[in-house]
Amino acid sequence: MDYSDIEKSLIEFRNKKGWQKYHNLKDLALSLNLEASEVLEIFQWKLSDAKLSEAEEQHLEEELADTLIYTFYMCEKLGVDPLTIVANKMKFNQERHWKTEK
Template structure:
């Protein structure tokens, strides 16, 4: 399980790396978009592997979490001074 968690973290870091030197409004080019899709797939693969090991349905735990999140409120606008 530890190795799956490490691999998941590495793959999710590779998703973040795609955006590392972009400004907030910069769109991805076609090559970057393809790379992002590949890294998202890798991340999902490790998530599904972990769910299999834990014997949980990934779609069920997402649905449960979405119910919890419905009652939460986040301030999505950044305030600048």
């Protein structure tokens, strides 16, 4: 499944549920932040080198998926391809960090 298939599936799901009215950039950003907090919660009170249980890894995957879904919805609202903006940011970071290393 490529990104366009995922985006199409997400939009169809959203529209079937009637959630379009809630999918403005502000509310999507809030939801993204809440889901990212749920990722962080999995690691709360754990040592940095602690191994996650199988159940915790599964939970982490689910929360990461939620953050990606809200990110994809935001990208759809902005009319941008998430893979393109990540590639652009990587290029920017490489150029910036190579300049500072010289």
